[in-house]
Amino acid sequence: MTKWYRENAPITADKLADELMRLKRGSVSRRHFLGVTGLGLATAVLARQPGLFNSTAYAEDLGTQMSIATWPNYHDPATFEAFTAATGVAVEVNVFGSNEEMLAKLQAGGTGWDLFVPTNYTISTYVKLGLIDELDLSKLPNYDASTENARFTSEGVVEGKTYAVPKNWGTTGIAVNSDKIKAPVASWKDFFEIAMTEGDGRAMVHDYQLTTIGNALVSLGFSFNSIKPEELAKAEELLIKVKPHLYAINSDYQPAMRATDAWMTMCWTNDGAQLNRDMPEIKFVLGKDGGEIWSDFYAIPKSAANKAAGYALLDYLMAPNSAVKEHIANGAPTTDSRVLKLLPADVTSNKIVYPDEAALSPLEFGAAVTLTDPGRAELMARFKSA
Secondary structure, three states, X not given: OOHHHHHHOOOOHHHHHHHHHXXXXXXXXXXXXXXXXXXXXXXXXXXXXXXOOOOOOOXXXXXXXXXXXXXXXXXXXXXXXXXXXXXXOEEEXXXXXXXXXXXXXXXXXXXXXXXXXXXXXXXXXXXXXXXXXXXXXXXXXXXXHHHEOHHHHHHHEEOOEEOXXXXXXXXXXXXXXXXXXXXXXXXXXXXXXXXXXXXXXOEEEOOOHHHHHHHHHHHOOXXXXXXXXXXXXXXXXXXXXXXXXXXXXXXXOHHHHHOOOOOEEEEEHHHXXXXXXXXXXXXXXXXXXXXXXXXXXXXXXXXXXXXXXXXXHHHHHHOHHHHHHHHHHHOOOOOEHHHHHHOOHHHHOXXXXXXXXXXXXXXXXXXXXXXXXXXXXHHHHHHHHO
């Protein structure tokens, strides 16, 4: 066997795993890892492939680990595994149940996040408070603003500067186990009434003021975004009345719904699609009386310790060939026409994921004022402690 062949022979799976563990422990450099495993050459080749890796995004030293803050059940783990295999950067996932939690964590400092997933209505507040960076779009060659649906993506741009790029959009509806709940559920008024009757002890609301207070307001005929004291007082009266009948206040409701401990819950699009896919008896309903339509974004905190890795992962997530796998696994609708073309027909025809316009028309995007409104924050605190 020649010396050249011994040095350039394909790496075995065991050797690759060993080198990856050495990299994670910090006992070898990323340069060593990419060189000895051959991934340095592989990454260089992939960088020339459209829609995969790009030399601009991967030009800097990415380190060995990074952190993303996001929502429950919101990513395909295989996405992060593929990113790690290609770059040597391990991805730590931090899960949150509300934008208020994310805001408080960022304001406290020292989050360790290199990338996070804020909702549309929060971005202007993050900019005003100086908590997120204006994005350097030259480091995101896989992002194409021209292919994005402006209906869902405009709030990432503040005063002409791009601070966030879209992940996906969706709605907040009602997931109901039709084997357990026989009464028709078509509105938020129905939701709260059934939570106190047929669904007594089996209903869940989010640990998130925007949706829990917002949907209570809608059920009473008010705006999802209301901050009027007299309307909030009526919403509080309803929430305090329903609380003894609830199974839980929790934004991660899939486990309880799957175990049939809970029969009905406030539910985001992606969770509704996942639950219905695995348990067809769990239906997803949009309130005919209103509710929320939303879009989520990716942004980089000013305090990020590894911004190079944040950009690299973000660029990877923006590539249509990566994003389409995320959307299929996640269940949330895409904002990117390039990705929409790659999605299978059974996804694009799914009315949970892509509802008719008539079902969307009563819904409201969250308003920035609700994020920091003391009246809503205090109402939620009283509801949870009651």
